[in-house]
Amino acid sequence: MVQYQPALDRTFGALADPTRRGILEQLGHGTATITELAEPFQMSLTGLKKHVRILEDVELVTTEKVGRARRCNLGPRRLEDAQQWIETYRQMLEARLDRFGELLERTKGEQR
């Protein structure tokens, strides 16, 4: 159905953590430094940096050094691939359920 997309492993992996989803949601309101991002999570800067690096690797976040701080922003990835995979899956599931429904109807018909 869908060919193997290695990028999807890393994308879904990046989204599988509440801190990382939280970082993306926070950056949706505007750029923020690592220190600002760490605050609501009550997390060490080192811990938060690791999460930011994972998001940088999949281009969901970009960072730049501004003086002594590192400023983070949303990256260029728009998650089309992840969205497309889920959409295709849902269509496939619907088709399965439809076929199953038809089968049930036919079985009922035969029993009459």
Place this chain on the structure above:
Amino acid sequence: MVQYQPALDRTFGALADPTRRGILEQLGHGTATITELAEPFQMSLTGLKKHVRILEDVELVTTEKVGRARRCNLGPRRLEDAQQWIETYRQMLEARLDRFGELLERTKGEQR
């Protein structure tokens, strides 16, 4: 923006593996036993069972014992939550890009 949804950690985690996405795609064509599922992946039954269990935990797959085999099928989860999260994220990203575009236009206007 979005409240913390623990189920999303496990859902995205389950989708972050090519074998598990492959299993779902294969089950989209119809039910299959563990042995049938293992074939295209050239994987041990033990290895494949672990993946199936992870998919069962998030209700993407159901299994039932039929004689000596275990028959797998697509589960009741329709991935609405994952799809919704990604959709909300994309809308937020678009809004950010729009605001950035407006800012650029305004800056240009001021420079004229």
